[in-house]
Amino acid sequence: MKNRKCMVDTYPEEKMNVARMMGFGDTPCLAFSDKCPASGCVKELGGFYRVISNKTGKLWPAKYKTEQSAKDALAAYHVK
Numbered sequence: 001m002k003n004r005k006c007m008v009d010t011y012p013e014e015k016m017n018v019a020r021m022m023g024f025g026d027t028p029c030l031a032f033s034d035k036c037p038a039s040g041c042v043k044e045l046g047g048f049y050r051v052i053s054n055k056t057g058k059l060w061p062a063k064y065k066t067e068q069s070a071k072d073a074l075a076a077y078h079v080k
Contacts, residue, residue, distance in 0.1 A: 042070045 041052045048063035049070035064070035 041074055042067055 042049055049067045051060040051070050051074050
């Protein structure tokens with residue numbers, strides 16, 4: 001069963017439009033969730049790889065040329 005939070009009909013059109021502009025299509029739960037999507041915290045958008053914050057669900061401002069460089073940045077962030 002789908003998580004109710006991720007169902008399209010639970011989001012206002014305004015948020016749906018933002019999700020589409022961010023490159024998430026009709027999956028606003030990925031754009032506004034509090035966790036990374038099942039596909040991972042790195043997503044290709046607009047020719048760059050972006051990291052999705054696991055805390056806010058928003059994109060990091062950084063844009064990476066390769067998927068590996070985005071994953072490396074994410075791994076570096078988690079090293080403490």
